[in-house]
Amino acid sequence: MGVTSIFIANRGEIAVRVIRAARELGLRTVQAVSAADGDMLAARLADAVAPVGPAHATKSYLNKEAVVRAALEAGCDAVHPGYGFLSENAEFADMVEKAGLVFIGPKPETIRQMGDKARARQEAQAAGVPTVPGTEGVVADLDTARVEAARIGYPVMIKASAGGGGRGIRVARDEAELSTLFPQASGEARAAFGDGGLYLERFIGRARHIEVQVLGDGERAVHLFERECSLQRRRQKVWEEAPAACLTNEQRLALCASAVRLAERVAYRGAGTLEYLFDDVTGEFFFIEMNTRIQVEHPVTEMVTGVDLVRAMIKIAMGEKLALRQEDIVLRGHAVEARICAEDPTADFRPSPGTVAGLALPGGFGVRFDTLLYAGYTVPPFYDSLLGKLIAHDDSRAAAIVRLDRALGELRVEGLPTTAPLHRALAADPAVLAGAVHTRWLEEWLAAAPLAAPASPVPATTA
Amino acid sequence: MAKTIQAPLPGTFYRASAPGEPVFKSEGDAVAVGDTIGLIEVMKSFTPVVAEEAGTLVAFHVENEDAVMAGQPLYDLDA
Numbered sequence: 001m002g003v004t005s006i007f008i009a010n011r012g013e014i015a016v017r018v019i020r021a022a023r024e025l026g027l028r029t030v031q032a033v034s035a036a037d038g039d040m041l042a043a044r045l046a047d048a049v050a051p052v053g054p055a056h057a058t059k060s061y062l063n064k065e066a067v068v069r070a071a072l073e074a075g076c077d078a079v080h081p082g083y084g085f086l087s088e089n090a091e092f093a094d095m096v097e098k099a100g101l102v103f104i105g106p107k108p109e110t111i112r113q114m115g116d117k118a119r120a121r122q123e124a125q126a127a128g129v130p131t132v133p134g135t136e137g138v139v140a141d142l143d144t145a146r147v148e149a150a151r152i153g154y155p156v157m158i159k160a161s162a163g164g165g166g167r168g169i170r171v172a173r174d175e176a177e178l179s180t181l182f183p184q185a186s187g188e189a190r191a192a193f194g195d196g197g198l199y200l201e202r203f204i205g206r207a208r209h210i211e212v213q214v215l216g217d218g219e220r221a222v223h224l225f226e227r228e229c230s231l232q233r234r235r236q237k238v239w240e241e242a243p244a245a246c247l248t249n250e251q252r253l254a255l256c257a258s259a260v261r262l263a264e265r266v267a268y269r270g271a272g273t274l275e276y277l278f279d280d281v282t283g284e285f286f287f288i289e290m291n292t293r294i295q296v297e298h299p300v301t302e303m304v305t306g307v308d309l310v311r312a313m314i315k316i317a318m319g320e321k322l323a324l325r326q327e328d329i330v331l332r333g334h335a336v337e338a339r340i341c342a343e344d345p346t347a348d349f350r351p352s353p354g355t356v357a358g359l360a361l362p363g364g365f366g367v368r369f370d371t372l373l374y375a376g377y378t379v380p381p382f383y384d385s386l387l388g389k390l391i392a393h394d395d396s397r398a399a400a401i402v403r404l405d406r407a408l409g410e411l412r413v414e415g416l417p418t419t420a421p422l423h424r425a426l427a428a429d430p431a432v433l434a435g436a437v438h439t440r441w442l443e444e445w446l447a448a449a450p451l452a453a454p455a456s457p458v459p460a461t462t463a
Numbered sequence: 464m465a466k467t468i469q470a471p472l473p474g475t476f477y478r479a480s481a482p483g484e485p486v487f488k489s490e491g492d493a494v495a496v497g498d499t500i501g502l503i504e505v506m507k508s509f510t511p512v513v514a515e516e517a518g519t520l521v522a523f524h525v526e527n528e529d530a531v532m533a534g535q536p537l538y539d540l541d542a
Contacts, residue, residue: 036530055530056475342506351506353473381474382530385506 010082
């Protein structure tokens with residue numbers, strides 16, 4: 001497929017990342033811009049810009065028709081969707097292909113298939129990938145529930161099949177609790193949702209979030225090892241690492257092999273990530289979902305494998321076969337990434353858009369900063385708060401954290417508060433240093449000891 | 464005597480709590496101190512715009528889902 005010119009249907013730091021990869025491949029780049037984004041870094045770096053609509057994302061970056069039209073008018077022959085926005089929208093991928101453009105990602109059918117949790121779970125099971133143990137449907141009565149719970153293993157979650165968003169969930173630690181809670185939950189579900197149907201699922205109290213990076217060309221797939229992203233706040237990842245230090249090598253190989261099986265089963269094309277829960281106590285891992293796009297935290301994988309994932313996904317979209325063999329991909333050292341956001345960690349993470357009055361960027365050996373920042377830039381209030389990702393790579397996890405902390409010390413963003421102080425506190429925390437964390441650890445840690453405001457005022461901070 | 468009330472912070476202005484919900488206030492409505500006039504979304508976090516003065520809401524200067532800057536006129540109030 002003759003790709004010469006890529007339309008970047010995204011914004012912020014990932015747009016910058018894609019432009020850089022495309023330029024190194026000798027491709028022309030056209031950056032989509034909303035009315036609020038004309039002066040963003042990606043717009044300055046791209047060969048051309050194309051307006052896609054007003055500031056509000058639903059009218060611009062999420063407007064499928066406007067994006068496809070802009071890509072065609074700009075004379076592009078491929079579209080990179082980045083992450084978020086339309087990146088996992090099968091209908092958009094369809095529209096791009098029907099317009100005669102190359103969608104840099106999987107086939108629309110794959111997006112549809114893996115975006116449907118029930119279908120993705122079925123595919124995983126068919127590929128022999130462990131999923132969270134649970135009942136396949138509604139449990140008829142308490143006697144059946146007792147039998148099923150014994151098979152699944154306690155503690156079990158009792159979930160209302162008509163529920164959602166965490167409503168109607170109870171946890172039973174043993175059969176006695178199940179016998180009390182099951183009838184209660186059924187009655188409550190009938191009252192709340194008009195449907196008393198319940199199903200059971202294993203409850204994993206102290207889970208880690210581990211994910212496997214894959215690349216596929218539609219026939220063959222390889223893994224690029226795993227990342228651990230257990231430090232989260234409000235289900236948003238805050239700090240990510242590669243590899244996951246908690247895994248034994250045997251566990252790592254089993255996990256990564258399972259991801260390749262699933263990717264090959266669905267004939268995956270492009271870069272993708274399979275997310276798992278890992279239970280430290282039992283050493284079990286369970287597939288939860290697949291993200292059919294590049295992810296925010298992809299750089300930690302790039303640092304430890306030396307593989308440029310964005311370049312690879314573009315080349316696959318151009319019709320090239322996967323150049324990598326599994327044995328070519330070797331883990332080297334450890335990488336840590338801190339998400340630097342325009343939020344005030346001393347004021348309950350209040351969003352803090354504003355103008356960058358001054359900027360000092362970290363650098364040096366093993367340090368990478370993927371960012372949308374430049375001095376004088378005004379961070380608009382309309383989109384998410386991610387300003388950049390500071391990544392440190394070194395021989396060991398301990399050394400990578402020291403290097404991250406050193407780089408965080410060099411970073412100065414004047415004019416708006418950022419989450420950098422949170423990351424410095426994390427980099428000094430004994431539990432983080434020991435890797436003794438789980439997906440609820442950060443919220444518990446923040447609740448126990450909220451970050452204090454700096455003793456001396458931050459220079460040049462204005463409202 | 465109409466008075467112009469300005470946006471307290473920059474972001475996206477919403478006149479209702481969710482798409483399809485009734486608007487908080489329409490033109491001509493009475494406004495009491497503490498009434499919610501709209502919401503401003505800043506980086507995916509929502510802050511209510513709360514009336515600090517009572518009166519009658521005469522006119523909006525911005526539409527639902529419009530981008531607003533801090534200090535930009537939001538609505539006119541007849542005290």
